[in-house]
Amino acid sequence: MYSQGLIGADGRSDETPEFLAAFQARVDAEEKIEPNDDMPEGYRRTLVRQIGQHAHSEIVGMLPEGNWITRAPSLRRKAALLAKVQDEGGHGLYLYSAAETLGVTREQMTEELLDGRAKYSSIFNYPTLSWADIGTIGWLVDGAAIMNQIPLCRCSYGPYARAMIRVCKEESFHQRQGYEIVMKLAQGTPEQKAMAQDALNRWWWPSIMMFGPHDADSQHSDQSMAWKIKRFTNDELRQKFIDATVPQAEYLGLTLPDPDLKWNEEKGGYDHGPINWDEFWSVVKGHGPMARDRIKARRKAWDDGAWVREAALAHAEKRKVRREAAPLAAE
Amino acid sequence: MALFDALLELADDHLVLGHRVSEWCGHAPMLEEDLAMPNMALDVIGTARNLYDYAGKVEGKGRDEDDLAYLRGEREYRNLLLVERPNEDFAHTMLRQLYFAAFMHPYWTAALESPDETVRGIAGKAVKEMAYHIRHTGEWVIRLGDGTEESARRMRDAVTALAIYVDELFEEGAGEGLDALPDRAALRPEWEATIKRIFDEAGLEQVTSPFPQSGGRDGRHGEGLGHMLAEMQSVHRAHPGATW
Ligand SMILES: [Fe+2]
Ligand SMILES: [Fe+2]
Numbered sequence A: 001m002y003s004q005g006l007i008g009a010d011g012r013s014d015e016t017p018e019f020l021a022a023f024q025a026r027v028d029a030e031e032k033i034e035p036n037d038d039m040p041e042g043y044r045r046t047l048v049r050q051i052g053q054h055a056h057s058e059i060v061g062m063l064p065e066g067n068w069i070t071r072a073p074s075l076r077r078k079a080a081l082l083a084k085v086q087d088e089g090g091h092g093l094y095l096y097s098a099a100e101t102l103g104v105t106r107e108q109m110t111e112e113l114l115d116g117r118a119k120y121s122s123i124f125n126y127p128t129l130s131w132a133d134i135g136t137i138g139w140l141v142d143g144a145a146i147m148n149q150i151p152l153c154r155c156s157y158g159p160y161a162r163a164m165i166r167v168c169k170e171e172s173f174h175q176r177q178g179y180e181i182v183m184k185l186a187q188g189t190p191e192q193k194a195m196a197q198d199a200l201n202r203w204w205w206p207s208i209m210m211f212g213p214h215d216a217d218s219q220h221s222d223q224s225m226a227w228k229i230k231r232f233t234n235d236e237l238r239q240k241f242i243d244a245t246v247p248q249a250e251y252l253g254l255t256l257p258d259p260d261l262k263w264n265e266e267k268g269g270y271d272h273g274p275i276n277w278d279e280f281w282s283v284v285k286g287h288g289p290m291a292r293d294r295i296k297a298r299r300k301a302w303d304d305g306a307w308v309r310e311a312a313l314a315h316a317e318k319r320k321v322r323r324e325a326a327p328l329a330a331e
Numbered sequence B: 001m002a003l004f005d006a007l008l009e010l011a012d013d014h015l016v017l018g019h020r021v022s023e024w025c026g027h028a029p030m031l032e033e034d035l036a037m038p039n040m041a042l043d044v045i046g047t048a049r050n051l052y053d054y055a056g057k058v059e060g061k062g063r064d065e066d067d068l069a070y071l072r073g074e075r076e077y078r079n080l081l082l083v084e085r086p087n088e089d090f091a092h093t094m095l096r097q098l099y100f101a102a103f104m105h106p107y108w109t110a111a112l113e114s115p116d117e118t119v120r121g122i123a124g125k126a127v128k129e130m131a132y133h134i135r136h137t138g139e140w141v142i143r144l145g146d147g148t149e150e151s152a153r154r155m156r157d158a159v160t161a162l163a164i165y166v167d168e169l170f171e172e173g174a175g176e177g178l179d180a181l182p183d184r185a186a187l188r189p190e191w192e193a194t195i196k197r198i199f200d201e202a203g204l205e206q207v208t209s210p211f212p213q214s215g216g217r218d219g220r221h222g223e224g225l226g227h228m229l230a231e232m233q234s235v236h237r238a239h240p241g242a243t244w
């Protein structure tokens, strides 16, 4: 039984082996689990954590790209970047709604993000230092997100799967748009080409780290695979991403910053050099170059906006009172 | 060149306002506004692009939207002082947008009758957007005016701060006497009526300033615009002739 470790995990007496087996059978039959269905507490908690992290990543991810909206080098690019960053906010909104179906509120999740309890993707703790970073993020980071998220469209939890279908469509549009920005630079002036190469040098390794630790070192994987929250392992997804990206870089005439990258005929994929896991863990644990600034910016927006949210609530309350009083006054 | 100049004034209004609103992206008081503000920014930047594009054609010297937006300095920008005002807080931002939209909605409505086909096309798209901006920002002005003591105070502060920039909306500028574009002064009663309707619900008083400011149309701006343009134009100007 996959979930023995979680029996009684939250003091729930009804998570008998029979209950867990029946749940697993539904998952195995590819039935979608819906918000009002019985589910193991461990399943619920895993999803809350994963969907919450995903939502936070979309929201924090608005910051590095938002950093270039006011400097986009043409009006067409400015509009496209604004629309992209807005899409990411929309993804955050669907994902918070999906998580809310599991009994947490957006406010709770926001508090957890701001006080550092909740995590978000390590990639957004790197700074965006040139216009080329905007193209490179679209190409690599949205590209990596798609690899991760396409299988999530078949996730066993219905609301998450449905949110992902909508999100994935937009992410692939972002990926194509990002690639097109880099292409323009790669075919541009020597300075533009150098800018593109520099961005690739900085974003390549963090992008392939986005898939998480190697399978052998990944904690939550087995149970998530059994529950069909996850469909592929970290290493499988990373491999797919690398195999898709190498020819794209070649086409652009840019060099991926990994001297060990080479085609392995036998496995039908690329081998890559060693990943700097010290850097990965340090960034995941909140020591990335921009980690403090990102949370500070989110906290500032939240704190500065408190009076607006309070006013909206107060107004709604006053309106309700006035509406209820109106018919009485008329009598 | 009167039409070129008038189109440029309008285009600058829209771009500068859109840029200001876009500065909020990722920093809004709530996620819903992180979606709504980029929407409004996209609307007005879209209109700016259409106007620059047409202005470039009218001028006939081969300047495109980016030449006009990125290669003119602050003395050459002709936008209204209202739209360049800094975001300050959410109350100022909503009110600035409301004042602009409450003017542009009747403006574009009148422009639907323009003898100029391109102007009619631009107006057709913009008029619906401005109706939405009035609705969205008007609802916020009402919520904030009525909400808490703090929000009402901030709303009143915004009304006071922006009062000196209202009159400039109705100055004719380069479009004076042009058939292709509506007269601006004639739109004041409708603007006043829209603002009154919203302020009444918000519990706000309109303020008329005895010392209205103007000069934007002659490139006499506040100090903030130069910084805004320096930032906006930095990448474009660092790579002369590059395409993006
Ligand atoms: Fe996204
Ligand atoms: Fe995503």
Ligand SMILES: [Fe+2]
Pocket (backbone or CB within 6 Å): A088, A142, A170, A171, A174
């Ligand atoms: Fe995206």
